[in-house]
Amino acid sequence: xxxxxxxxxxxxxxxxxxxxxxxxxxxxxxxxxxxxxxxxxxxxxxxxxxxxxxxxxxxxxxxxxxxxxxxxxxxxxxxxxxxxxxxxxxxxxxxxxxxxxxxxxxxxxxxxxxxxxxxxxxxxxxxxxxxxxxxxxxxxxxxxxxxxxxxxxxxxxxxxxxxxxxxxxxxxxxxxxxxxxxxxxxxxxxxxxxxxxxxxxxxxxxxxxxxxxxxxxxxxxxxxxxxxxxxxxxxxxxxxxxxxxxxxxxxxxxxxxxxxxxxxxxxxxxxxxxxxxxxxxxxxxxxxxxxxxxxxxxxxxxxxxxxxxxxxxxxxxxxxxxxxxxxxxxxxxxxxxxxxxxxxxxxxxxxxxxxxxxxxxxxxxxxxxxxxxxxxxxxxxxxxxxxxxxxxxxxxxxxxxxxxxxxxxxxxxxxxxxxxxxxxxxxxxxxxxxxxxxxxxxxxxxxxxxxxxxxxxxxxxxxxxxxxxxxxxxxxxxxx
Amino acid sequence: xxxxxxxxxxxxxxxxxxxxxxxxxxxxxxxxxxxxxxxxxxxxxxxxxxxxxxxxxxxxxxxxxxxxxxxxxxxxxxxxxxxxxxxxxxxxxxxxxxxxxxxxxxxxxxxxxxxxxxxxxxxxxxxxxxxxxxxxxxxxxxxxxxxxxxxxxxxxxxxxxxxxxxxxxxxxxxxxxxxxxxxxxxxxxxxxxxxxxxxxxxxxxxxxxxxxxxxxxxxxxxxxxxxxxxxxxxxxxxxxxxxxxxxxxxxxxxxxxxxxxxxxxxxxxxxxxxxxxxxxxxxxxxxxxxxxxxxxxxxxxxxxxxxxxxxxxxxxxxxxxxxxxxxxxxxxxxxxxxxxxxxxxxxxxxxxxxxxxxxxxxxxxxxxxxxxxxxxx
Numbered sequence: 143x144x145x146x147x148x149x150x151x152x153x154x155x156x157x158x159x160x161x162x163x164x165x166x167x168x169x170x171x172x173x174x175x176x177x178x179x180x181x182x183x184x185x186x187x188x189x190x191x192x193x194x195x196x197x198x199x200x201x202x203x204x205x206x207x208x209x210x211x212x213x214x215x216x217x218x219x220x221x222x223x224x225x226x227x228x229x230x231x232x233x234x235x236x237x238x239x240x241x242x243x244x245x246x247x248x249x250x251x252x253x254x255x256x257x258x259x260x261x262x263x264x265x266x267x268x269x270x271x272x273x274x275x276x277x278x279x280x281x282x283x284x285x286x287x288x289x290x291x292x293x294x295x296x297x298x299x300x301x302x303x304x305x306x307x308x309x310x311x312x313x314x315x316x317x318x319x320x321x322x323x324x325x326x327x328x329x330x331x332x333x334x335x336x337x338x339x340x341x342x343x344x345x346x347x348x349x350x351x352x353x354x355x356x357x358x359x360x361x362x363x364x365x366x367x368x369x370x371x372x373x374x375x376x377x378x379x380x381x382x383x384x385x386x387x388x389x390x391x392x393x394x395x396x397x398x399x400x401x402x403x404x405x406x407x408x409x410x411x412x413x414x415x416x417x418x419x420x421x422x423x424x425x426x427x428x429x430x431x432x433x434x435x436x437x438x439x440x441x442x443x444x445x446x447x448x449x450x451x452x453x454x455x456x457x458x459x460x461x462x463x464x465x466x467x468x469x470x471x472x473x474x475x476x477x478x479x480x481x482x483x484x485x486x487x488x489x490x491x492x493x494x495x496x497x498x499x500x501x502x503x504x505x506x507x508x509x510x511x512x513x514x515x516x517x518x519x520x521x522x523x524x525x526x527x528x529x530x531x532x533x534x535x536x537x538x539x540x541x542x543x544x545x546x547x548x549x550x551x552x553x554x555x556x557x558x559x560x561x562x563x564x565x566x567x568x569x570x571x572x573x574x575x576x577x578x579x580x581x582x583x584x585x586x587x588x589x590x591x592x593x594x595x596x597x598x599x600x601x602x603x604x605x606x607x608x609x610x611x612x613x614x615x616x617x618x619x620x621x622x
Numbered sequence: 623x624x625x626x627x628x629x630x631x632x633x634x635x636x637x638x639x640x641x642x643x644x645x646x647x648x649x650x651x652x653x654x655x656x657x658x659x660x661x662x663x664x665x666x667x668x669x670x671x672x673x674x675x676x677x678x679x680x681x682x683x684x685x686x687x688x689x690x691x692x693x694x695x696x697x698x699x700x701x702x703x704x705x706x707x708x709x710x711x712x713x714x715x716x717x718x719x720x721x722x723x724x725x726x727x728x729x730x731x732x733x734x735x736x737x738x739x740x741x742x743x744x745x746x747x748x749x750x751x752x753x754x755x756x757x758x759x760x761x762x763x764x765x766x767x768x769x770x771x772x773x774x775x776x777x778x779x780x781x782x783x784x785x786x787x788x789x790x791x792x793x794x795x796x797x798x799x800x801x802x803x804x805x806x807x808x809x810x811x812x813x814x815x816x817x818x819x820x821x822x823x824x825x826x827x828x829x830x831x832x833x834x835x836x837x838x839x840x841x842x843x844x845x846x847x848x849x850x851x852x853x854x855x856x857x858x859x860x861x862x863x864x865x866x867x868x869x870x871x872x873x874x875x876x877x878x879x880x881x882x883x884x885x886x887x888x889x890x891x892x893x894x895x896x897x898x899x900x901x902x903x904x905x906x907x908x909x910x911x912x913x914x915x916x917x918x919x920x921x922x923x924x925x926x927x928x929x930x931x932x933x934x935x936x937x938x939x940x941x942x943x944x945x946x947x948x949x950x951x952x953x954x955x956x957x958x959x960x961x962x963x964x965x966x967x968x969x970x971x972x973x974x975x976x977x978x979x980x981x982x983x984x985x986x987x988x989x990x991x992x993x994x995x996x997x998x999x
Contacts, residue, residue, distance in 0.1 A: 148773045148774065148777070152773070329624035329625040329628060330624045332624065332625075332628050333624035333625075333627040333628050333631075334624075336627075336628055336631055336632070337627075337631075340631070555794075555796070556792075556793070556794045557794040557795050557796065560794055591623050591624050591626075591627040592623050594630075596627075597626070597627050597630040597631055597634070598630070598634060600627075600631045601630060601631045601632075601633070601634025601635045601638070602634065602635075602638065604631060604632075604634075604635035605634065605635040605636075605637075605638035605639055605642075608635060608639050608777060609639070609642055609777060609778070609779045609782060610779050611777075611778075612773075612774040612777060612778030612779065612780065613778065613779045613780060
């Protein structure tokens with residue numbers, strides 16, 4: 143089930159909120175059990191077949207964690223169990239997400255013709271796997287202990303974070319699930335959670351989704367883009383991605399807040415960052431935290447030589463890229479970010495800080511260009527787009543991609559013109575919003591709930607978003 | 623204060639959503655609940671998968687013509703003139719077997735259709751049996767009679783746009799209003815050999831059309847999942863399948879992509895699979911040399927002229943080209959031989975060398991020993 147679906151918005155979420163607080167009057171355990179069951183149902187709605195994978199992952203990790211916590215409490219360092227647990231998790235992820243990637247590379251290198259497994263990727267597996275790896279490490283360190291199976295299931299499956307993060311820590315969630323004072327309706331949280339949810343839904347369906355056809359079409363015409371096309375394509379995807387992902391995260395945080403649960407912040411106006419280090423403190427923040435705490439530091443972090451540290455930057459980010467998907471383009475994207483950190487390290491040593499606006503611009507352009515590699519189906523397509531952006535195919539302002547070929551053309555059909563102008567307006571609004579001082583989390587937190595116009599504005603926004611949840615694009619047969 | 627905020631935000635949002643639902647239900651732009659009454663019917667080419675099921679449920683007819691864009695220009699009146707009865711054209715651009723199965727299923731459940739005339743397009747059987755030609759999720763909720771799942775239709779902005787356009791008389795979207803030409807697209811198209819081969823890459827004939835690859839097993843599975851249950855479930859309905867003609871370059875494309883043998887095998891398999899059903903007949907125009915080898919019938923390698931379209935109806939009515947076991951084998955042998963002896967470069971060069979006809983609106987077609995060409999209005 144997706145947050146931006148009618149079944150979630152009009153049935154699941156209201157029913158869960160009502161059921162959770164009603165049951166909490168009877169028993170905190172019952173409320174948590176209900177929430178866990180509802181979260182599993184939320185996952186199963188997408189594809190019932192994959193519930194067993196989630197169940198197997200939870201069961202194994204619960205048992206590993208149980209053992210690690212017990213041994214840690216007894217002062218026993220059970221590194222073998224931890225290793226086994228991590229191998230199990232990476233094995234599961236490797237099988238479902240990376241098996242065909244490894245087979246393809248094996249075939250390419252050896253000339254073999256091994257068959258692909260063609261395993262369907264279970265939704266959210268990257269997120270629930272990383273969440274549980276972090277839990278095992280914390281349990282091994284004695285920082286986390288969970289002996290209640292119900293609570294553990296809830297920790298892993300809690301529906302707001304299950305499919306797309308944030309990647310949470312056991313220690314930041316369990317006290318909240320255990321706190322009885324949070325099991326009563328808190329209207330302040332309900333209001334701010336609702337506002338954040340509405341903002342997130344709006345970001346997703348009113349901005350990101352309408353930009354998707356432009357980005358998709360630009361990438362589909364990668365090999366024939368003009369200079370102007372290249373820039374539109376690159377920026378459309380840069381904006382689509384941040385509004386999509388941060389919008390979805392806002393909905394997660396908002397839905398959780400309505401249940402009095404605070405999830406960690408995941409986006410903080412990342413495109414306003416003045417360097418790549420700041421970017422990763424603002425972009426997918428819980429992944430950055432995971433990579434720092436569970437990859438970079440265990441591998442040595444800042445403890446070794448400068449050269450080793452810089453190599454670790456690149457390795458950590460390359461792994462982070464690989465986590466995003468089973469393709470070399472993701473690895474390259476991550477590696478580029480690692481290299482950018484190395485460049486930043488030396489730039490700082492030179493002692494010539496850029497003026498902030500220029501630094502923000504440079505960072506934004508680097509992030510956008512790297513995202514072309516992230517999004518493109520092949521490196522060849524990515525390089526073709528980047529060549530257009532760099533003006534290597536000429537500096538012409540021809541608008542050749544169907545979605546925006548109406549620009550500067552006469553005799554455009556009214557429907558095409560209206561659709562095009564609307565999307566262009568959304569593009570411009572998205573660009574402005576990206577650089578505005580306050581993001582959706584800050585807006586929701588600072589909301590003056592007493593102002594009538596605020597209430598009406600949010601009511602209207604929510605209604606508009608509900609209407610745009612179902613926004614199918616026209617079927618345009620490619621011949622006619 | 624916070625409670626009031628929640629109440630007003632939710633109350634207002636739900637009230638506005640309810641207003642949209644009521645408005646869309648009242649206008650009903652895709653005729654999901656009733657035949658267009660309040661506003662003149664509009665047939666939106668880009669929304670056929672949304673609109674066709676409503677037409678199937680609420681319009682009067684006893685025959686359905688369906689298929690991909692090849693069938694969109696069949697005019698119901700022309701069919702009725704030849705075959706009698708009352709025809710509706712429910713064709714769908716890039717129709718897959720799944721699209722057809724869903725649509726015909728919805729139509730057959732009404733008990734109205736006594737005769738289905740459907741083009742069997744090989745590309746329709748590529749991919750998984752539940753593959754729609756539509757990249758977005760298939761609007762299944764438009765194909766049943768349940769009200770509870772209609773929210774995407776009633777609340778969606780796509781419906782709202784069409785409702786507003788209908789009420790305000792706007793003509794922003796592309797649509798037809800003539801029930802005889804709901805999906806007609808041939809106006810302005812020219813049919814002659816040089817046009818048919820325009821933009822083709824002889825080394826990659828599929829580059830322009832980007833048809834997905836097929837497997838024989840996949841095609842069979844798609845047929846079994848989507849069409850066989852309808853044939854078996856509605857024995858009182860006559861199913862007339864036709865292999866509407868392609869230009870020879872399509873067969874050269876199949877050969878180029880290694881799809882020729884499996885396509886021919888599929889033809890044979892479909893024939894054998896449906897032989898036992900008295901309510902099924904298949905007409906095969908794929909191996910008629912005077913069509914397939916004469917590119918003046920076409921505007922591109924797939925799409926033929928309206929004149930030919932009418933002639934096919936006449937030919938089927940007269941029982942010509944109806945497949946027999948000998949014909950399947952003979953036609954397959956001919957197709958295999960032509961596809962392997964001609965080359966794309968040669969065919970394209972010949973087409974480009976052909977003079978443009980004075981009236982490039984397609985050639986009349988008279989089958990060997992044939993009939994008088996149908997009158998063109």
